[in-house]
Amino acid sequence: MARVKVSDIGEFGLIRRLAEKLSVQASGDLIIGIGDDAAVWRVGGRAVIATTDTLVQGVHFLAGVTPWRDLGWKALAVNVSDVAAMGGSPAFALVTLAVPPDAVVESFDELYVGLRECAEAYGVTIAGGDVVRAPVFSVTVALMGEAVMEGREPLLLRRDAAKTGDAIAVTGVLGDSAAGLRRLTEGGSAVDALVQKHLRPQPRLESGRAAIEAGIRCGIDVSDGLLQDVGHICEASGVSAVLRAQDVPVSDALRAAYPDEALMLACTGGEDYELVLVGTRERLEGLDVSVIGEIVPEAETLAQLLDKSGEPLTFPEAGWDHLRGGKSENGNRKSGKA
Amino acid sequence: MARVKVSDIGEFGLIRRLAEKLSVQASGDLIIGIGDDAAVWRVGGRAVIATTDTLVQGVHFLAGVTPWRDLGWKALAVNVSDVAAMGGSPAFALVTLAVPPDAVVESFDELYVGLRECAEAYGVTIAGGDVVRAPVFSVTVALMGEAVMEGREPLLLRRDAAKTGDAIAVTGVLGDSAAGLRRLTEGGSAVDALVQKHLRPQPRLESGRAAIEAGIRCGIDVSDGLLQDVGHICEASGVSAVLRAQDVPVSDALRAAYPDEALMLACTGGEDYELVLVGTRERLEGLDVSVIGEIVPEAETLAQLLDKSGEPLTFPEAGWDHLRGGKSENGNRKSGKA
Numbered sequence: 001m002a003r004v005k006v007s008d009i010g011e012f013g014l015i016r017r018l019a020e021k022l023s024v025q026a027s028g029d030l031i032i033g034i035g036d037d038a039a040v041w042r043v044g045g046r047a048v049i050a051t052t053d054t055l056v057q058g059v060h061f062l063a064g065v066t067p068w069r070d071l072g073w074k075a076l077a078v079n080v081s082d083v084a085a086m087g088g089s090p091a092f093a094l095v096t097l098a099v100p101p102d103a104v105v106e107s108f109d110e111l112y113v114g115l116r117e118c119a120e121a122y123g124v125t126i127a128g129g130d131v132v133r134a135p136v137f138s139v140t141v142a143l144m145g146e147a148v149m150e151g152r153e154p155l156l157l158r159r160d161a162a163k164t165g166d167a168i169a170v171t172g173v174l175g176d177s178a179a180g181l182r183r184l185t186e187g188g189s190a191v192d193a194l195v196q197k198h199l200r201p202q203p204r205l206e207s208g209r210a211a212i213e214a215g216i217r218c219g220i221d222v223s224d225g226l227l228q229d230v231g232h233i234c235e236a237s238g239v240s241a242v243l244r245a246q247d248v249p250v251s252d253a254l255r256a257a258y259p260d261e262a263l264m265l266a267c268t269g270g271e272d273y274e275l276v277l278v279g280t281r282e283r284l285e286g287l288d289v290s291v292i293g294e295i296v297p298e299a300e301t302l303a304q305l306l307d308k309s310g311e312p313l314t315f316p317e318a319g320w321d322h323l324r325g326g327k328s329e330n331g332n333r334k335s336g337k338a
Numbered sequence: 339m340a341r342v343k344v345s346d347i348g349e350f351g352l353i354r355r356l357a358e359k360l361s362v363q364a365s366g367d368l369i370i371g372i373g374d375d376a377a378v379w380r381v382g383g384r385a386v387i388a389t390t391d392t393l394v395q396g397v398h399f400l401a402g403v404t405p406w407r408d409l410g411w412k413a414l415a416v417n418v419s420d421v422a423a424m425g426g427s428p429a430f431a432l433v434t435l436a437v438p439p440d441a442v443v444e445s446f447d448e449l450y451v452g453l454r455e456c457a458e459a460y461g462v463t464i465a466g467g468d469v470v471r472a473p474v475f476s477v478t479v480a481l482m483g484e485a486v487m488e489g490r491e492p493l494l495l496r497r498d499a500a501k502t503g504d505a506i507a508v509t510g511v512l513g514d515s516a517a518g519l520r521r522l523t524e525g526g527s528a529v530d531a532l533v534q535k536h537l538r539p540q541p542r543l544e545s546g547r548a549a550i551e552a553g554i555r556c557g558i559d560v561s562d563g564l565l566q567d568v569g570h571i572c573e574a575s576g577v578s579a580v581l582r583a584q585d586v587p588v589s590d591a592l593r594a595a596y597p598d599e600a601l602m603l604a605c606t607g608g609e610d611y612e613l614v615l616v617g618t619r620e621r622l623e624g625l626d627v628s629v630i631g632e633i634v635p636e637a638e639t640l641a642q643l644l645d646k647s648g649e650p651l652t653f654p655e656a657g658w659d660h661l662r663g664g665k666s667e668n669g670n671r672k673s674g675k676a
Contacts, residue, residue, distance in 0.1 A: 003442050003444065004442065004443040004444065005439065005440055005441065005442060005443065006437050006438070006439050006440070006441045006442075006443055006446075007439035007440060008443070009443060011469050011470075011471070014435075014437070014443065014446065014469050015469050017443065017446075017447070018435075018446060018447075018450050018469075021447065021450040021451070021454065029429065030430070030463055030465060032465075033463070033464075033465045033466060034464070034465065034466050034467070035466075036466075038466065039430065039432065039465035039466035041429070041430050041463075041465065043381045043382065043384050043386060043484065044381065044382045044383055044384040045382055045383075046381050046382040046384075048381060048386060048482065050430065050432055050465070050466070050480070050482060051432070051466070052432045052434055052466075052467060052468055052478070052480055053468055054434050054436060054468055054470045054472075054478070056436060056470055056471065056472045056473075058473065059470065059471045059472060059473075060470070091367070091379070092368070092377065092379050092388065094377065094388055094389070094390045094480060096390055096392050096478055097352075097356075098392060098394060098476065099344050099352070100344070101343065101344050101345035102343055102344070102345060103343065103344045104341050104342065104343060104344075105342040105343065105344055105346070105347060105352065105355065106341065106342065108344075108352065108355075108356060109355070109356075109359065112356050112359045113359070116359065125368055125371070125379075126371075126372070127368060127370075127371045127372065127377035127379065127388065128371060128372050128373075128374075128376065128377035128388070128389070128390075129372070129390060130390055130391055130392055131349050131352050131353050131356075132349075132392045132394055132397065132398070133349070133394065133397045134392075134394045134397060134474065134476065135394075135396065135397075135473065135474050136472065136473050136474060138436065138472065138476075140390070140392070140434060140478050142388070142390055142432060142480035144386070144388060144482065146381065
């Protein structure tokens with residue numbers, strides 16, 4: 001048997017492979033399983049939303065670069081964003097710390113301050129967790145919440161609900177987080193506005209719920225980068241997307257800091273934790289969002305960016321696949337997520 | 339400020355310290371927070387139970403010693419045991435794999451086979467998760483389930499419900515898992531019955547539910563070792579315990595394999611995943627358990643083992659605290675758990 005390494009197939013490849021092994025598993029109470037921002041199942045007449053994310057030292061953050069307090073905020077915030085991307089509300093979290101024996105305890109005190117700040121900001125109660133020994137520090141948060149119900153049916157922002165002719169919109173501005181990370185690794189100050197966007201992401205809980213209220217039923221959060229995350233929606237929905245570069249919202253701060261790369265950072269930089277929302281143009285235009293493109297019938301390219309004259313735009317450095325440690329597959333029809 | 343290392347205060351010390359930072363957090367829907375086998379909160383008229391556990395390579399298992407398939411089983415089974423220790427039923431799991439890029443993909447295929455075997459055995463649906471890059475492999479499972487309800491009140495096996503005069507009982511036999519681990523690290527065969535008890539723990543879901551039905555409201559699973567886990571109940575309940583060595587149930591296989599150490603392994607070996615149940619003797623005697631001791635008023639020692647003549651018995655090698663990498667504190671009044 002061939003010995004395939006994880007680096008050969010990448011993070012998304014491994015997720016796909018493992019999801020297939022579990023695909024015949026089902027439960028009458030399960031509403032959304034592997035393949036969306038969070039899982040959803042019925043509990044009595046309600047619907048529980050659950051998601052989990054891990055930040056590993058040296059992979060997702062660097063010690064001495066990311067302050068511990070900001071790391072605590074971010075560890076919970078990225079999970080809150082997954083719940084926002086389902087249109088729900090978070091409620092309870094379990095926090096697992098994997099800690100090396102020679103780690104300094106005060107670091108975790110700081111981490112918990114940030115964790116608690118985020119918990120209070122988004123109405124989350126930290127209900128338990130685990131502490132384990134490990135050679136490298138990591139923090140894993142599992143976050144549970146609830147969906148908005150209409151009678152016995154949960155109203156959700158799903159990845160697989162995009163239809164040809166739908167408009168594509170995004171909340172806020174994109175690319176600031178990636179620019180902030182670049183500043184931070186270049187030794188920039190934590191008070192820099194771009195750096196703050198990277199260290200203290202503000203998940204779009206209100207926007208998710210407003211979208212549900214407006215009748216939107218398709219969405220995702222921007223964690224991997226706009227093109228890649230729109231690609232996830234297209235793959236799950238069996239469609240493709242066309243995006244207009246001039247409509248992608250970019251901050252003045254980003255344009256000023258990186259004039260030549262602002263668009264690239266906005267389209268491929270990850271960790272903005274804004275929401276991509278897909279639905280009819282009328283419904284989207286009632287929300288505080290920027291309409292950036294349309295859903296089109298399934299094509300070879302999942303998400304195609306066009307310049308002003310309608311010519312395709314590509315970024316060789318587009319996206320990022322952690323496990324491959326390099327370029328992602330956002331141009332091809334094979335990405336996935338658990 | 340003193341730089342306290344994690345190894346100075348141990349796993350339980352770190353959990354206590356962090357739990358204190360979160361102690362003023364509360365929610366009207368939270369029923370059980372940090373400090374029990376699992377967290378419990380209300381969702382409509384029901385009660386959701388949630389727990390999480392992580393297995394780290396080199397800490398909780400050794401590559402090349404524990405087969406990947408058994409590791410998959412165990413990663414879920416230890417969480418099922420936490421739900422059993424609350425008297426509830428598991429339902430949905432999120433699985434996070436932290437994988438080095440040079441790891442062999444087929445290992446994870448095997449891991450998922452075991453994970454699925456356990457999921458099917460205990461009625462769990464794997465609903466999602468995450469794959470991240472990390473320098474060392476670990477698997478984290480977050481498991482959600484439900485409590486048995488009586489009207490709007492959940493019926494639970496809590497750690498903090500032991501009362502002076504209650505009897506203490508345990509399901510099954512103890513020490514086999516620790517003996518199996520010893521065999522395994524000495525190169526023993528995976529078909530050895532003791533090794534099987536270590537590799538494929540069978541959480542006591544039915545016993546937990548039967549205990550609830552019999553009116554028992556206090557319990558814990560044996561993960562750290564009998565004395566230490568009884569100590570967790572005593573600390574949470576503000577009582578102490580007296581256990582009789584001759585009543586601690588030990589298998590014939592364990593007695594035959596390690597005649598001189600069987601009792602020590604049964605009292606201090608971890609990972610048996612049996613249940614300790616505490617309640618009136620009448621209620622316990624209706625269950626398939628061994629009564630091994632009584633709850634007594636709070637004393638200096640949390641859990642005291644007595645020999646046939648009523649003399650205190652101690653094991654210098656008692657218990658284990660992963661983060662300290664050495665002896666635990668089961669004799670002292672200061673252990674805890676998130």
